[in-house]
Amino acid sequence: MKTTMLLAFLFLSTLVGAQDLEGAWKMTHQNGKEVTEIEYIKIYQDNYFAFGAKQVSDNHFIGAGGGPYSLDSDKYIETLDFFTLDPLQVGNSTSFKLDLVNGKMVISGNTDNGMLVEIWEKLPEQKDALTGNWVITGRKRGEEISRSTPGARRTVKILSGGRFQWIAFNSETKEFSGTGGGTYTAKDGKYVETITFFSRDDSRVGAELGFDFKVIDGEWHHSGLSSKGDPIYEIWTPYAIGYKGK
Template identity: 65%
Template sequence: MKKILTIPLLFLAGMIYAQTIEGAWKMTHKDGKEVTDKEYIKIYQDGYFAFGAKEIGSNKFLGAGGGEFSINGNTYQETLDFFTFDPEKVGTTTSYNLDQKATRIIISANVDGKTLVEIWEKIGDRKDALTANWVFTGRKADGEIRRSTPGARRTVKILSGGRFQWIAFNSETKEFMGTGGGTYTAENGKYTENITFFSRDDSRVGASLSFDFEVINGEWHHSGMSSTGNPIYEVWSKYKEAYKANK
């Protein structure tokens, strides 16, 4: 009987652990040194993660990475869908030791023959109507919504803990097209982004963009004016439902 009960209990523990890690995190230490000249923000939601890094002061974009993650006890695994620091690692899975205490996690592993130790502090766990990992699946043009099926080339947008990050990439060719992120609010049908990093144009950091939003049949309908002044109407679907079904 004990053996029969062990499997579901471990599975349940892994699910609870994965849920408690959901939200937004900031790296405070790397390999024993305090991180003061760079900012790394990492978002976890719905079994997916993404991070963006920039220089503090200049806002120069440094890089980004992300993909699926899993937790089983103290073992934490990441499978990369995109990784600007070393694109050849896209598609690989790395196992780490995870030590979580309240609002701090310590991730450690031996990577490429070197010991890696990262300390992350939680900076947000707020949830709202848009808290999810999304993938772009449609756009309205001439009054009609035109659908697209996310494949190797896709655009993902992850929102959790009051932070957002979008990423355009091709996991098959390992090509990275761009990313941006920051803080956001989603209240009373109004979605507002405050940009804190942007891979394509550092000068956009500090800008705020407001849009209308509505969740219809589980999909995020996002409309308003783009940063260039053009009208947009986008449809975003839950990543697990829209992408994995097409793998």
């Protein structure tokens, strides 16, 4: 009965565009069942998406995935740059049907495991100077700034809807190095993030980290202490500019 109701929900579709998705979303139902034991958060920004999943009871990291997406009317296509649950899927594109109804997003389609229907609820809208999809292109050590051009191996950080997620991966070898995410604020030159999931160490969940930030010539200059207490100064460039692709 629940699955029938969800499928009927799809007929109430509205025309949507890529910008309508921008922000952060939380999965509430999958294939007719309420999602309570695992928290899935998905962020969309600047034609890129990333999701992270953790077990609610003990904050154990479950998985992550993401990459570029496109949306034309209700035809939604995801291409995976990284996917911890099945790395062999990296590089593949999958087409779904997507509908927005009453502040909820319904994604449906046929997969290798059968019909998939997901319902996502949008989290409160938030925008600030750092809202965007970023790729790291520089670091400062002492007074010297070193620059690099992101290639197949790159580190991305996507911020939207008051949520952030960073991911380090290699899209050619399909190697995944790590990810973490949570909530953040960026105000008056102070960037503060609270970790809600971390692939390398579940015990870091709940930690709050504060940094200084400036946006200089469209780039995010980020400085402070890392989660290990080491001084850092990073330069992040908008992904569409910093990453040139193959």
